[in-house]
Amino acid sequence: MNRRLLMLAPLGLVAAGGAGFYAMLRGLGDGSYDPRGVPSALLGRATPAFSLPALEEGAPPLTEAALRGLPAPVLVNFWASWCVPCIVEHPQLMRLAREGVTILGINYKDRPADARAFLQRHGNPFRQLAQDAPGRVAIDWGVYGVPESYLIDRQGIVRWRWPGPVTPEVLEQDIRPLLRRHA
Amino acid sequence: MRRTLSALALALVLASGLSGAARAVGLPSEMLRDPAQEARAREIGRELRCLVCQNQSIEDSEADLARDLRRIVRERVAMGESDRQVMDYVHDRYGDFVLLRPPVTWATALLWGMPVLAVGGGALAILLVRRRRGAVPEAPPLSEAERARLAALEDEAGR
Numbered sequence: 001m002n003r004r005l006l007m008l009a010p011l012g013l014v015a016a017g018g019a020g021f022y023a024m025l026r027g028l029g030d031g032s033y034d035p036r037g038v039p040s041a042l043l044g045r046a047t048p049a050f051s052l053p054a055l056e057e058g059a060p061p062l063t064e065a066a067l068r069g070l071p072a073p074v075l076v077n078f079w080a081s082w083c084v085p086c087i088v089e090h091p092q093l094m095r096l097a098r099e100g101v102t103i104l105g106i107n108y109k110d111r112p113a114d115a116r117a118f119l120q121r122h123g124n125p126f127r128q129l130a131q132d133a134p135g136r137v138a139i140d141w142g143v144y145g146v147p148e149s150y151l152i153d154r155q156g157i158v159r160w161r162w163p164g165p166v167t168p169e170v171l172e173q174d175i176r177p178l179l180r181r182h183a
Numbered sequence: 184m185r186r187t188l189s190a191l192a193l194a195l196v197l198a199s200g201l202s203g204a205a206r207a208v209g210l211p212s213e214m215l216r217d218p219a220q221e222a223r224a225r226e227i228g229r230e231l232r233c234l235v236c237q238n239q240s241i242e243d244s245e246a247d248l249a250r251d252l253r254r255i256v257r258e259r260v261a262m263g264e265s266d267r268q269v270m271d272y273v274h275d276r277y278g279d280f281v282l283l284r285p286p287v288t289w290a291t292a293l294l295w296g297m298p299v300l301a302v303g304g305g306a307l308a309i310l311l312v313r314r315r316r317g318a319v320p321e322a323p324p325l326s327e328a329e330r331a332r333l334a335a336l337e338d339e340a341g342r
Contacts, residue, residue: 038234041278109247135251142276144234144248 031169040150040161041142047076047156048140052130055107055115062130066104068156073182074102075175076150077126077166078138080110081118083146089165090122096171097125101179107131108138108146151175153182213250215257224260227269228253232283240283 027033042048051063067074077093079086097103105126107115112131119126132138141150144163151160160178162170215221225242231252233244241249241256252273259269273281285291325333 036237038280039278041274041276135248139248139251139255139276142278144277 037163038142038144040158042150042158043161045158047150047152047158048137050137050140052106052132052137055105055112055129055131059128062104062106062128064156066128067152070102070152070154070156072102073151073153073159073179074104074127076104076106076152078106078108078132078141078143078146078148080108080146081114082110083108085165086118086147087122089147089167090125092166092168092171093125094123096175097127102127105129106137108143109133109135151178151182213253213257215261217261220260221257223266224253224257227256227260227266230270230283231256231273232281234277234281 024033028035047064047067049064051061053061067076075096093103103125105128107129110131110133115129115131142161147165149162149166150158153159159182160174162174166175215224228242229240231241233239233241233246233249233252235246235248236244239249241252255273256269259272264272270282279285279288285294287295
């Protein structure tokens, strides 16, 4: 009896491995598992202090003060005119902005003229726009590629981070519930 | 077959040559003046994962972000920070993922324990197999009748 159980052990191991791989492949398929995804170290923490020049000339700089004591949660979006996935996510940002959600844009390693041209062509969903040409503030936030979006609650705590474009699915399944929860 | 082999060899040579050339911090403009500080910065950089390419350290990567992180590491080394402080600065921003040698936690226990498990499992298997072999009883010596029969059979075969 004991020996027969032992003979079954490799079969059990293979079955467990198979189940594991199946779960991974499913996760890869529906986007819930990303082996290359870098988990954010900022979740549950206050946004780091920063001060960035505005994209529009003459406008005041954007600082972390804009993210404290707010009437509603805000979305902070790191983007660039040279970033192709940013074009993919743009309609979703426009939709949120039309619905009254505050989106702050941080223009990453870009030329101001290019950034302005991008917004002229695709529309401007950003309540405030800052530029991070050296990319240092992005590093303070743990950004590792554009686009990247952060949801900040009313106290200025980072509640959610999404590396990659905000697709319609991400908008419906992640952002909307989060906006409701932290309203 | 031979052609495949030589192509493979060529590819290997090219790959090794390329990876040599791709060493990102050959650029003098990026290096610190002080060779001791530069060596320290390099040691630190080798421990930090490039978050874009992920299987390279920031010292080996050509990615923009890796270059920025190399610069930050060098700035902080030049400011007189200890290796630990510089690592903490980057770790604070990018979490455990940025460390090429992840800390031992519950989440990484299996990863770190795997070599012990593998060697231990192998040793256990060898032990079990050897014990089973040892357990096979020695054949008892032939009895008088058996010996006679064996001689008879050998005789018959020899004839």
